[in-house]
Amino acid sequence: MKFLLNKKIFFIAALLVAALMSYSFFPSEKADFSADVKPILNSKCISCHGGVKAKGGFSLLFQEEAMGKTESGKPAIIPGDPDGSEFIRRLTAKDPEERMPYKHEPLSKEEISILKRWIKQGAKWGEHWAYVPVKEEKPPAIANKWALNDIDKFIYEKLEKENLKPSAEADKPALLRRLSLDLIGMYPSDNLAKAYLNSKDEKAYEALADSLLSSKHFGERWAALWMDLSRYADTKGYESDGSRESWRYRDWLIDSFNEDKPYDQFLTEQIAGDLLPNATDAQYIATAFSRNSMTNDEGGTENEEFRTAAVLDRVNTVWESLMGTTFACVQCHS
Known part of the structure; x- marks a missing residue:
């Protein structure tokens, strides 16, 4: 009887240990693809398993490729089954010829735990945060008088979660x-x-x-930021970097900020001001946004070469400044 009792206690203890181990390996906290998983893949995996360079037929660049079959004929990632996923097996392999990243430092325990948790939770792929539609969030119900507006309410809620107190009001x-x-x-x-x-x-x-x-200085302050995005300069770039007169575009930007010009109109006039009905001189000046490319007029230059360079520069600038997306790589790799 005593033996059976001890055996029962041992069995219960084993279950508790297994449960604790399961929790430690796969905590309930959701692994966010964009915030937790993607940074690991980008820094440790993509250089060999992404795009054109997909060793072993395994690429982590897109979801379809990551979840598809590799050269072995089997997928490397099996959603819901980290232990059965070749991806995890290779990350944790003891043999240096098998362990990934190959001939590089192994992933940390924390990084492997995140990837295991992600696969355990279904290996859901996430969109880049910049392309996720913005959703309206209702402010939390905060009764504290410190929260004077909706932004304060979000801040106060986070402070409470971290057991922090708001700073005293500045003098x-x-x-x-x-x-x-x-x-x-x-x-x-x-x-x-x-x-x-x-x-x-x-x-x-x-x-x-x-x-x-x-104040007129408001427009000067904030136009300077847009001038960086639109690659404004008072010189041509290249060779002797000769001067050029672009100050009218600079002044147009300053005036636009000081006039509180609507953002859609602000962009339209810069991208296509010359195509607007009965376009004004100011709207023509606004199109200098597309004319801020570096120019090279030294002897022996090929006009078509620099015309093409200017076109690419305009496309890159529009995508980077308006879409928040770098576009330079696509001009050669698409």
Whole structure:
């Protein structure tokens, strides 16, 4: 009887250990493909198993290829079964000739755990975050007075989860400095600073923001960021980097920000301002967005070569600045 009791206790203990081990290997937390899995694949796997270079017939570039059959005739990833997946077996192999990444440092225990968890949870492929439609999120119900608006509510909810307390509200000089540097890129004038610091009005901060937004320096500050995206320069690039006059486009950008021009109109005029009905001089100037390519007029250059380079530059710029997608590789690898 005592033997049977001990055997029963041993059996229960074994079940508990197995359950704990299962939990440690496959915690309930969902493995997010874009945030957790893709960075590992990109840094440790894609160089040999992606695109044109798909060793062993295994590519992790697209879902269809990753889940498809390899040269062995079997898929390397079996959704729901990490132990039966050749992908995991090769990552954890002891033989250096089998273990992946081949002739490189092995993945860490944490990285392997993430990949196992991902496969256990179905190996669901995720879209790049930039292409996932934005969904409206309802702000959490926060009763704390610290949360003055919906953004504060999201912040406060996260702080509570991390057992953190909000920072104390900044004093007026700090708020003045922060807001001014954010909106106009410089410190405020003495008159504006004194008016805000000496004001007893509850809406003094809102009045300060309105004053800074109406400043001509607001357009200068924010146009500078767009000038970087549109590769604005006062010189041609190449060879002697001679000067060129593009300042009218620069001024158009500054005026557009200061006029609070709608974003769709802002883009339309730059991409196709010359095609608009009864286009104005300002709309023609806006199309310099497509004319900011480097130009080379030194002796012996091939015109067609640099015309093609300019076309590619325009396409790349439109995709990078408007779509958030680098496009340079596709011009040769498509």
